[in-house]
Structure formats: structure tokens, C-alpha cells
Amino acid sequence: MALVVQKYGGTSVGSVERIRNVARRVAKSYDDGNDVVVIVSAMAGETNKLVALANEISEFPSEREYDVVVSTGEQVTIGLLAMALNAMGYKAKSYCGFQIPVITDSASSKARIEEIDDAKIREDLKNGTIIVVAGFQGIDRQGNITTLGRGGSDTSAVAVAAALKADVCEIFTDVDGVYSTDPRIVPEASKMERISYDEMLELASLGSKVLQIRSVEFAKKYGVVIHVRSSFNDNPGTLVRKEDADMETVLVSGISYNKDEAKISVLRVPDRPGIAAKIFSPLSRANITVDMIIQNVSHEGFTDLTFTVTKADLKKAMKIIQETANEIGASGVASDESVAKVSIVGAGMRSHSGVATKMFETLSQEGINIQMISTSEIKISCIVDSKYTELAVRVLHQAFGLGAKDVTFE
Amino acid sequence: MALVVQKYGGTSVGSVERIRNVARRVAKSYDDGNDVVVIVSAMAGETNKLVALANEISEFPSEREYDVVVSTGEQVTIGLLAMALNAMGYKAKSYCGFQIPVITDSASSKARIEEIDDAKIREDLKNGTIIVVAGFQGIDRQGNITTLGRGGSDTSAVAVAAALKADVCEIFTDVDGVYSTDPRIVPEASKMERISYDEMLELASLGSKVLQIRSVEFAKKYGVVIHVRSSFNDNPGTLVRKEDADMETVLVSGISYNKDEAKISVLRVPDRPGIAAKIFSPLSRANITVDMIIQNVSHEGFTDLTFTVTKADLKKAMKIIQETANEIGASGVASDESVAKVSIVGAGMRSHSGVATKMFETLSQEGINIQMISTSEIKISCIVDSKYTELAVRVLHQAFGLGAKDVTFE
Numbered sequence: 001m002a003l004v005v006q007k008y009g010g011t012s013v014g015s016v017e018r019i020r021n022v023a024r025r026v027a028k029s030y031d032d033g034n035d036v037v038v039i040v041s042a043m044a045g046e047t048n049k050l051v052a053l054a055n056e057i058s059e060f061p062s063e064r065e066y067d068v069v070v071s072t073g074e075q076v077t078i079g080l081l082a083m084a085l086n087a088m089g090y091k092a093k094s095y096c097g098f099q100i101p102v103i104t105d106s107a108s109s110k111a112r113i114e115e116i117d118d119a120k121i122r123e124d125l126k127n128g129t130i131i132v133v134a135g136f137q138g139i140d141r142q143g144n145i146t147t148l149g150r151g152g153s154d155t156s157a158v159a160v161a162a163a164l165k166a167d168v169c170e171i172f173t174d175v176d177g178v179y180s181t182d183p184r185i186v187p188e189a190s191k192m193e194r195i196s197y198d199e200m201l202e203l204a205s206l207g208s209k210v211l212q213i214r215s216v217e218f219a220k221k222y223g224v225v226i227h228v229r230s231s232f233n234d235n236p237g238t239l240v241r242k243e244d245a246d247m248e249t250v251l252v253s254g255i256s257y258n259k260d261e262a263k264i265s266v267l268r269v270p271d272r273p274g275i276a277a278k279i280f281s282p283l284s285r286a287n288i289t290v291d292m293i294i295q296n297v298s299h300e301g302f303t304d305l306t307f308t309v310t311k312a313d314l315k316k317a318m319k320i321i322q323e324t325a326n327e328i329g330a331s332g333v334a335s336d337e338s339v340a341k342v343s344i345v346g347a348g349m350r351s352h353s354g355v356a357t358k359m360f361e362t363l364s365q366e367g368i369n370i371q372m373i374s375t376s377e378i379k380i381s382c383i384v385d386s387k388y389t390e391l392a393v394r395v396l397h398q399a400f401g402l403g404a405k406d407v408t409f410e
Numbered sequence: 411m412a413l414v415v416q417k418y419g420g421t422s423v424g425s426v427e428r429i430r431n432v433a434r435r436v437a438k439s440y441d442d443g444n445d446v447v448v449i450v451s452a453m454a455g456e457t458n459k460l461v462a463l464a465n466e467i468s469e470f471p472s473e474r475e476y477d478v479v480v481s482t483g484e485q486v487t488i489g490l491l492a493m494a495l496n497a498m499g500y501k502a503k504s505y506c507g508f509q510i511p512v513i514t515d516s517a518s519s520k521a522r523i524e525e526i527d528d529a530k531i532r533e534d535l536k537n538g539t540i541i542v543v544a545g546f547q548g549i550d551r552q553g554n555i556t557t558l559g560r561g562g563s564d565t566s567a568v569a570v571a572a573a574l575k576a577d578v579c580e581i582f583t584d585v586d587g588v589y590s591t592d593p594r595i596v597p598e599a600s601k602m603e604r605i606s607y608d609e610m611l612e613l614a615s616l617g618s619k620v621l622q623i624r625s626v627e628f629a630k631k632y633g634v635v636i637h638v639r640s641s642f643n644d645n646p647g648t649l650v651r652k653e654d655a656d657m658e659t660v661l662v663s664g665i666s667y668n669k670d671e672a673k674i675s676v677l678r679v680p681d682r683p684g685i686a687a688k689i690f691s692p693l694s695r696a697n698i699t700v701d702m703i704i705q706n707v708s709h710e711g712f713t714d715l716t717f718t719v720t721k722a723d724l725k726k727a728m729k730i731i732q733e734t735a736n737e738i739g740a741s742g743v744a745s746d747e748s749v750a751k752v753s754i755v756g757a758g759m760r761s762h763s764g765v766a767t768k769m770f771e772t773l774s775q776e777g778i779n780i781q782m783i784s785t786s787e788i789k790i791s792c793i794v795d796s797k798y799t800e801l802a803v804r805v806l807h808q809a810f811g812l813g814a815k816d817v818t819f820e
Contacts, residue, residue: 016466050486056426057490058497065496068504069489072482076460079479080467086475087468094478098508099553143509 002167003125004029007039007135007157011174012231013077014044022231023084025172030090030130037121037131037164039157040081042073060316063108067137067147070109071097074134074153082132092130095120097137097145102156104138104146110287111138111146112214113155116163133160151212158215162222169224171211172231177238178203178210180402181255185390188403192253193236196243202345202379203256216240243347251355252346252400257389259340261291262314263371264321265306268331271298278328279305282320288313292341292374292383306372308383311337339371340389343381344396356380362399368392412577413535414439417449417545417567421584422641423487424454432641433494435582440500440540447531447541447574449567450491452483470726473518477547477557480519481507484544484563492542502540505530507547507555512566514548514556520697521548521556522624523565526573543570561622568625572632579634581621582641587648588613588620590812591665595800598813602663603646606653610636612755612789613666626650653757661765662756662810667799669750671701672724673781674731675716678741681708688738689715692730698723702751702784702793716782718793721747749781750799753791754806766790772809778802 006029008022022040030036041047050070054061078094085092097104100120104111121131135153138146148155154171161169178200179189195203197220204213210228219226219240229237269275276295283290293307309317318335325333342363349355359380363370368391372383384392397403416439418432432450440446451457460480464471488504495502507514510530514521531541545563548556558565564581571579588610589599605613607630614623620638629636629650639647679685686705693700703717719727728745735743752773759765769790773780778801782793794802807813 016463019467053426053486053490054493057429057493060497061493062496065489065493065504067489068492068506069486072485075482075485076463076479079475079477080463082478083464083467083471083475086472094475096478096555099555145506145509 001033001035003035003037003164005037005039005157005161005164005166005169006172007153007169008041008172008231009153009174010041010044010047012172013040013042013081016080019043019077019080020084022172023081023088025231026081026085026130027088027090035125037125037133037160037166038081039133039135039153039160040074040077041135041153043077046073046076064144067108067111067145071134071137071145071147074136078132078134082130085130085132090130091128092132093124094132094134096134097156098139098143100133102138102159104140104148106140106142106144106146107287108144109147110149111140113138113148113159113218116159118163121160121164148214152214154212154215155218158218158222158224158226161224162218166224168227169219170227170229171215172229173210174231175210175228176230176233176235177228178240178254180253181393181397182257185257185393186255186397186403189397190402192238194239194241194244195253196347197240198243198378199253199345199347200240202343202376203254211240250346251348251352252344252402253348254345255343255393255396255400255402256345257340257342257393259386259389260311261308261339261341261383262311263306263308263336263339263383264314264317265304265334265336266321266325266330266332267304267334268302269305270329271301271303275328276305279321279324280307282324283309283317286316286320288317288320292372292381294372294374308339308341308372338386339383340386340392341381341383342389342392342396343379344400345379347378349378349380358399359396362395363392366391366395411443411445413445413447413574415447415449415567415571415574415576415579416582417563417580418451418582418641419563419584420451420454420457422582423450423452423491426490429453429487429490430494432582433491433498435641436491436495436540437498437500445535447535447543447570447576448491449543449545449563449570450484450487451545451563453487456483456486474554477518477521477555481544481547481555481557484546488542488544492540495540495542500540501538502542503534504542504544506544507566508549508553510543512548512569514550514558516550516552516554516556517697518554519557520559521550523548523558523569523628526569528573531570531574558624562624564622564625565628568628568632568634568636571634572628576634578637579629580637580639581625582639583620584641585620585638586640586643586645587638588650588664590663591803591807592667595667595803596665596807596813599807600812602648604649604651604654605663606757607650608653608788609663609755609757610650612753612786613664621650660756661758661762662754662812663758664755665753665803665806665810665812666755667750667752667803669796669799670721671718671749671751671793672721673716673718673746673749673793674724674727675714675744675746676731676735676740676742677714677744678712679715680739681711681713685738686715689731689734690717692734693719693727696726696730698727698730702782702791704782704784718749718751718782748796749793750796750802751791751793752799752802752806753789754810755789757788759788759790768809769806772805773802776801776805 545566
């Protein structure tokens with residue numbers, strides 16, 4: 001008998017009929033002899049509807065109240081799923097974040113999980129109850145409702161799995177697993193059987209949209225084995241786990257892209273020590289995540305500083321950065337939303353040179369201009385004009401032979 | 411400076427624009443120098459939508475989970491209203507039932523408030539914060555989410571007003587106050603300036619739909635003055651408060667009706683002691699409220715027993731009563747949904763005879779058959795065929811001179 005944590009996303013619970021399907025799948029795992037804890041998202045579309053209501057009330061809604069509103073989506077789903085299981089004759093019980101409790105810090109709409117009390121869940125599991133937990137939400141130590149940010153249900157699931165020392169955390173989604181790239185762009189993209197936490201981290205953060213990045217960090221930290229699989233069939237998906245020796249034999253395992261970034265340039269910044277801190281401190285205080293940062297060598301004591309943020313944060317970031325630009329005596333601020341980030345990722349990259357060169361040459365052969373570059377041990381990313389996104393992904397997928405050869409590890 | 415509790419119903423907060431209107435009204439009361447605590451319902455239509463989802467999942471949804479689902483409607487509204495107030499520059503903070511906490515018993519979907527902790531609210535009021543509380547919901551001592559049943563937000567408002575010893579509890583609704591009868595049926599119905607708790611109790615329980623009956627009981631018990639008024643204008647409404655001497659001078663102050671009842675007859679019940687208890691205990695255990703009960707003298711050791719329940723409870727009640735009927739050896743069970751209750755209410759009725767006779771004569775002159783009769787000190791109710799409802803209300807309103815003379819108390 002295993003302890004299984006299952007997570008179902010918004011599409012998987014997008015209608016009453018789909019919630020019934022999920023109930024059947026959960027019941028099957030229970031009937032197989034497992035203890036089952038289920039984490040669910042809001043029904044597809046519901047969170048967007050709630051966010052739209054909040055934005056209709058105010059352009060910059062109070063963040064505390066924003067979380068009060070948007071956390072209701074998951075609460076509806078847990079009630080409905082527990083009802084469906086009860087109606088099938090199973091003992092099932094729903095839990096909101098505050099009921100467990102899932103204790104988070106107080107960073108509204110981007111809260112981090114600090115502690116999960118597993119006492120009530122263990123008690124219920126002992127008497128044969130299936131547990132249904134609201135993803136995405138928690139409560140801070142002052143009793144305020146918090147949410148973990150978009151995709152936070154994955155993090156909830158992995159955190160619950162870690163707290164319970166579950167045998168596996170199954171993330172059910174609308175895709176079959178993790179692919180070498182987006183199959184909508186490259187039809188011959190192949191599904192991976194296994195992928196390391198680090199590779200998955202790079203792929204997730206770059207917008208593969210299969211797993212939320214924080215959930216993978218959490219899984220890596222606590223050694224939680226994640227199984228990403230489809231909620232619409234019984235095919236095995238992709239295992240995300242500790243790196244194997246044979247994983248390094250693959251040079252590049254995936255190509256990802258992200259159209260959800262926007263570029264901000266601060267122009268003619270006086271090049272003095274402490275300027276970068278002055279620019280980025282107010283952004284981080286406002287909980288805005290900055291992704292790539294480029295600062296070139298200066299001319300005549302001035303330099304341009306360029307960075308990227310998510311499109312959702314652009315308005316807020318521009319408001320802050322315009323004030324900062326005045327303070328530090330920069331000549332102006334410019335932003336560009338028509339950019340995309342294209343990245344190649346692979347654990348094998350560490351031990352091979354020439355991967356970067358091949359990437360740049362491949363893009364250049366298609367006449368795609370590279371606006372910004374950033375690299376990590378197992379990843380190289382380029383910012384390009386967003387209209388070239390699909391083309392860039394296709395030619396890189398082909399150049400690194402991901403379509404031709406089999407990238408599974410058998 | 412007064413402490414004012416305001417309650418806005420679903421229609422008053424039915425859209426973003428209306429929530430903004432409510433925010434302006436709340437802000438005005440705050441600007442006038444009052445401490446303001448606001449209780450809100452779910453946006454109009456939302457609770458029905460959530461109930462429909464639950465019923466789609468299961469014909470008899472788990473009651474614990476039902477409350478988890480339907481309580482989200484109010485949570486959305488408190489967040490949006492607090493946001494709107496924040497956006498206008500006011501300090502405002504929302505509270506779910508569990509956050510205050512509003513402690514209830516564990517009767518899911520019909521819970522009763524046992525205790526309200528006013529510490530956090532008082533603390534917030536002290537620093538000038540406007541408090542926005544979710545109506546309709548609470549939490550039991552085991553940490554389960556509960557709801558108070560339809561219209562429960564009125565009860566929440568009065569209970570909060572009682573806990574805070576507020577100066578007045580203003581119930582904003584889509585009507586101008588309490589009328590002598592439903593103006594949709596009798597256009598010349600007149601608005602009352604004042605009404606006693608007891609009269610309001612009879613009117614509310616009979617379906618006037620202005621105030622939930624439990625809220626009036628609560629108000630009576632704790633001496634909370636209720637001001638029922640329109641959320642769409644500034645007209646004074648109707649004060650519900652302790653009875654005045656001059657209230658008794660009015661014989662009949664209102665005519666009410668209720669189409670939300672259904673009649674159940676248990677046929678040929680063996681007339682033994684304890685039979686009534688056998689019939690009604692299982693219903694009360696299932697939290698089904700029985701309204702009128704009629705048992706006639708028996709013939710040859712058998713009698714028929716007839717009672718009414720709300721239409722919403724009919725299916726559940728019939729399921730239970732059919733089992734009971736078998737057990738006690740009754741010949742069968744019949745139900746009828748096409749009935750309505752028409753009632754006349756007045757504190758002055760106590761000291762005058764002939765009121766009942768006048769009611770029965772008036773109905774008989776129109777050929778309306780009376781199926782059941784029940785009386786209290788200040789009320790007489792008749793069950794009639796539902797098709798006669800409007801006719802009965804109209805002729806009674808006229809017979810007791812409510813349209814002709816002025817029923818206000820000046």
C-alpha cells in the first residue's frame with residue numbers, strides 16, 4: 001500500500017462531467033489499496049473570471065482582497081469533488097488551505113508555503129477517508145487568506161506530498177507528459193520518460209507550462225518523485241526525479257519558449273556603484289520577478305540597462321521604474337512587449353562546448369536577430385522578436401536532432 | 411458617533427457597478443462620523459449557480475461539502491467590496507466567517523450562530539478601518555465551514571450588530587421597506603414606518619421576503635433596532651423594534667402570502683398515543699422544518715394527518731415520511747405542491763374579536779376554499795389552492811381597509 005498524492009488542474013476539473021471522471025480515477029487508486037490525497041485547481045476559466053471581476057473594481061486591486069476573491073475557485077472544486085466521491089459511496093472530505101492549515105508567508109498573491117500540518121490528514125487517512133485539498137491557497141500566521149500565484153496548485157501538491165512523505169506525486173494535466181518542445185509548433189516533438197529536476201526547472205521556468213517552477217524546486221529539495229501524466233488516458237507520463245548518470249549523455253533534451261515576457265530598458269543611466277541595486281530594490285519590494293538582466297559596458301559614464309519581467313507585471317513595473325529613473329537621473333525608460341524568449345536545455349550541456357555557438361548560428365542562418373542572451377549551466381536563452389518564436393523553436397529542434405533521434409532513455 | 415451595521419443583499423451587490431454604489435454609500439456613512447461594519451450576500455444569481463453545480467453532482471449532495479461550495483459566493487463579494495473601498499482611499503478589510511470567527515453549531519446548511527468574537531473587529535474599528543463581513547457563513551467548533559440557510563445574511567448582520575451592541579442594523583434591500591402587502595399584487599399597498607418584532611416575525615415567516623425570520627428573532631432577543639430600507643435611494647424605510655402602545659390601535663397591519671409550501675398528508679394513520687412523535691421526529695432529525703400541522707378527530711381508530719414543509723424540502727421529506735408511514739401502518743402518503751398560505755397579521759388582533767370571521771367570510775364570498783387553518787395571537791393563516799393566492803390577498807387587503815386608510819403611525 002502506497003501513499004499517493006494526485007493533483008488535477010483546471011482543465012481536468014473543468015465541468016461536472018470531468019469532476020466525475022476525476023472522482024472515478026481517484027476511487028480507482030483508492031480501490032487499488034492506496035491512501036489517496038487529491039489536490040485540485042479551480043474549474044477552467046473560473047480563476048480568470050474572478051481576476052477579471054477584481055480588475056473591473058480596480059486597476060490595482062488590494063492584494064489582500066485579491067486573494068480572498070480568487071481563492072474561492074479552488075474551494076468550489078474541492079466541495080464538488082468530495083461530493084462526487086461521497087455520492088459514489090466513498091468517504092471523502094474537503095480541506096481549504098486554512099483548515100489544514102497550509103501556513104504561508106504574507107506575500108499576497110505570491111505567497112510561499114512555510115509549513116503544512118499533516119495531523120488532520122493522517123487522522124482521516126487512518127479511517128479510510130479520501131482527502132481533497134484546495135490547491136493554490138494558504139493562510140498566513142495573522143489569519144489572512146493567501147494564494148501562491150498562478151500554477152500554485154502544483155506547488156501545493158508537491159508540498160503536501162513532501163509533508164506526508166508520499167511515495168509519488170502524480171500531476172494530472174491535459175498533456176501526456178514533458179515533450180522535447182511544444183508539439184503544437186513541432187509535431188514530431190517526443191515525450192520524455194524521465195527528466196532531472198534541474199532540466200525540468202529550466203524548462204518550467206522558460207514557459208513549458210507543464211509544471212510550475214516552484215513545485216519542482218520544492219520536489220528537488222524534499223526528493224519528491226513527480227509523475228506528470230494525462231488525466232484523459234492511462235498512459236505513463238514523464239517522471240521528474242533525481243538526475244541519473246545516463247541523463248548526461250543527452251546533449252540538449254528540450255527547446256522551450258516563453259511569450260509572456262516584456263522588455264524594459266532604462267536609458268542613459270549614470271554608471272555609478274549601487275545604481276543596479278537602486279533600480280531593482282523597488283521592483284523586488286513590489287514582488288515583481290525580474291528574469292534576464294543585461295548591462296553593457298558604459299560610454300562616457302552612461303550605460304543602458306535592460307531587463308525582462310512577465311507581461312502581467314509590466315504595467316506595475318513601468319510605474320515603479322519611471323519613478324526610479326527620475327531619481328537616478330536616467331534619460332528615460334522604454335518598454336517592448338513584442339519579445340519572446342527561446343531556450344535550449346540539457347543536463348549534458350555541462351560537459352560539452354559548442355552548444356551555444358550552434359544555437360547562435362542556427363538562429364542567424366534564418367535571419368533572426370538576438371536581442372539578449374543569458375546562460376546557465378544547463379540552459380542558453382535568447383530574447384528575439386516574438387514573431388520569430390515558432391520559427392526559432394522549429395529550427396533549433398531540428399538542429400539539435402530532437403525530432404530525428406529518440407530522446408527517451410531506454 | 412454611532413456604530414452602524416449595514417447589510418446589503420444579493421441584488422444590491424449584483425454587479426461591479428452596484429458594488430461601487432454600495433461602497434459609496436458605506437463611505438458616506440463613514441464620512442458622517444460612524445464606525446461602519448458591512449455584511450454582504452453573494453452577488454445575485456451566484457448562490458443559485460453554486461447550488462445548481464452541487465445538484466448536478468448529486469441529487470442529495472453531502473451537506474458538509476454543500477456548505478463548502480455555496481459559502482464561496484459571499485467570499486467573492488467581501489473581497490470586491492473591500493477592494494472598491496480601498497480604491498476610493500478608505501481603509502477596509504474583509505472577513506470570512508472563519509476569520510472572525512462566527513461560531514455556529516454543526517447543522518450544515520441550516521447552522522445557528524452560537525458565538526461571535528468581536529475582538530478583531532473592535533481592534534480594526536479603533537484604527538478607522540471599515541469592516542466587510544461575509545454573511546450567511548460561519549464555522550463550527552470542529553473547524554468545518556457552515557452556512558445559515560437561505561437569507562442567512564440578515565441573521566449574520568443582526569448577530570454582528572448584537573455582538574457589537576451597534577446603534578442600528580440597516581438592512582438594505584431592493585424594496586423601500588415593509589409594506590401592508592406585496593405591492594406587485596396590490597398596487598395601493600402602503601409602506602409602514604414602524605412595525606413590532608412580533609408582527610415582523612409573523613410577516614417574515616409567512617414569506618414577505620423582506621427579512622429572514624431568524625434575524626428578527628435574534629433582533630428581538632438582543633433588542634437590535636433594524637432599519638429596512640432601499641439600497642437604491644435615500645428614503646427612510648421601516649423600523650423594526652420593540653412594540654409601542656400605539657401599535658395596538660391598528661387591527662390588521664399586513665397581509666402576507668407564501669407560495670413556497672407544499673402539503674403532505676399521511677392517510678389512515680392508526681390513532682395511538684405517540685404516533686405524531688413517530689411521524690415528526692425523523693423529519694426534525696433531518697433538519698426539515700414543518701410549518702402547519704392539522705390532525706382531525708379520528709374515525710374507527712384511524713385519522714389523517716396533514717402538514718406543510720417548504721417546497722425545497724418536499725422531496726427529502728417524502729422520502730422520510732414514506733418509510734415512517736410503512737412503519738406505523740398508515741395506508742399511504744400524498745403530497746400537493748399547488749397550495750399557498752395567505753395570512754393576516756396585526757398586534758391589535760389580540761384585543762379584538764371577529765377578525766377571523768371576517769377573514770373566512772371574505773374568502774368564502776370569492777368562492778375560495780380553505781384547506782387548512784392555523785392561528786397565533788397576532789396572525790391567522792389559511793392554506794388555499796395556489797391559483798387563488800393573488801385574489802385572496804387583494805380581497806383581504808381591501809376588506810381590512812389597508813388600501814383605503816393610512817397605516818403609518820403618525
